[in-house]
Amino acid sequence: MSAIRRYGMGRQSPGILLHAETDALLEPSLHDFMADLGALGLDGHVEAARHVDGDGAWVQFRLDPRAAAQWAPDYDTTGLCGTLKLDTYGNPDDLGREILVALLLSPVPFVFPSHGELVSAVRVRKNIVQAARLTALAFDTEHAERPQEYWAYSEERGFTVKDGSRLIEALQKTTQPDRSHKLYSFSCYRATEYVILLAIAQELAVSNPDLLAALQRQWETRAIMSGQFHDVFLREFGSMSEPLPSRYYIPGDRLWFRNPDERSSNVEGYEGSWVFYLGDGLFTNFWKRDQPFTLTTKCVELFHxxxxxxxxxxxxxxxxxxxVDERVARSLRDPDEVAEILGSMLRLRDPGGVYRDGGCIDTSRECVRLLRPGTSEIALPETSPAGAQAGL
Incomplete structure (x- = not known):
């Protein structure tokens, strides 16, 4: 960790760090990533620095200061697509470019033990964005439903896939009405778990089929949900003591917009809003898929x-x-009112239980843990119903 802390000092972004035990072991990853940057046309805008210490060999990649200032001033990544003229819907490579540029701009280090893990991390983020764009659900904090041909439910085990049902297909049928022709009921938090699980399973099918088989067995036995889901599959970057910049987002991030109003936050389901960042300045709206949020419209919605x-x-x-819809529409017609709302909502949130001067912006984001054979951080719990966290 000493090298990570050293790279993180100062005002320059740590960006991406590749790590290996020795310089010789690091060389293949360095060569492959340089080839990736060249293929995406980014190599002329990236700085690289090598370092060896007691923890092994490191190479740091970050966007050069001139490109960083022009493409994402003050770490604002919401305008990258417009600035770089990217078409992330029509061109999957452009989505990969946006993800990689945002990682290279990161104010916290993203450390990968191989080029393969970096490739998987980018691919998982692409999977999340592409699946989230297709996801549409019915909002319900008290009830839940799944396609009966794929899922069974019990209080002890939660929703599990039936024998003969493949996890990837079951998740797609549940979250993507283009496949099922039906909207199923979800809370926003559980919806994000299903999209993340789908993205992980799709990547494991490519890079770690043994772990995919274990994941399939896990969901045939009992579901992993809520806090346990976060602990098993995700890591958090940024914190209350070291907050991320309020406009810094990477496509595929899971994040929380907090409701800073104490009274309305007591309504179940309105404590805040869990979403994914889709890139191009947009955030998911699972209830109105064709109307994704901008940072402005999300803040105005939560305010009202x-x-x-x-x-x-x-x-x-x-x-x-x-x-809410009527008040939002009225506010958006008044630029002065929008500016006043954003002045309060774009502040970093208060700590839990505090409702004072904070806004709706969280200090952290969440991303998927390492997945590749030999370096995976995923440790599935015992596949036993004992201690299962049932939920919707």
Whole structure:
């Protein structure tokens, strides 16, 4: 870790670090990544530095300062597609370019023990973005449904895939109405788990089929959910003590927009909003797939939850989504009102349990752990129903 900390010092971005035990073992990864940068037309804009210490051999790649200042001033990656004229919908290579440029700009180090792990990390992010673009669901925090031909449910095991059902196909049929012709009920948090799980399974089919087989057996036995899902499959970068810049996002990031209004945050499902960053300045909207959020529209939506909160006949707090939509549309017609809302919402969030001056922007993001044979960080729990975390 000493080399990572050393590279992270100062104002320059650490970016991507490749690591091996010796300089000779590092050489193939260095050669392959340089070839990747050349193929994507990025090699002329990247700085590389080598270093050997007691932890092994390292090579650091980061965007050169001039390109960083021009392409993403103040770490604002939301305009990369426009600046670089990328078509991430029509050209998968452009999506890879956007991901790689954002990684090279990173204010925290992304460390990979091989070129293969870096390739897998980029590919998983592409999988997340492409699957998230196809995902459309029905929002429901109290009920859940899955295609009955693929899934079984029990309180002890959660939703498990039935014998003979392949995990990838089951996840696609559940989240992608173009395949199932139906919207299934989800909370936003569980929806992000399914998209991440699909992206991981698709990558394992290419790079680690043995782990994919274990993942299939796991979901035939019991589901991994909530906090355990995060611990097994994801790592967090950025923190409350070292927050990420408020406009720094990498396509494929999972992130949380916090509802900074205490009263409306007491409504179940409105504590905040879990989304993926799709790139090109857009964030997922699983409930209206054809209307992804920008940073502005997401902030304005969360702001107006407070103005649509009421008590129903049973005295329970609720949020009227129709009122939210009407208030958002009205605000977006008034640039001065939008500027005022963004002035409060684009602040970093307060700590948990605190509702004071913070906005909706989280200090961290989440990404998938290493996946390749020999370097994978995925440790699946015992495939036993004991201790299962049932949920929707």
């Amino acid at each position: 939850w407070r103005n649509a909160t009421y008590r129903d006949a049973a005295g329970r707090l609720q949020v009227d989504d129709d009122v």
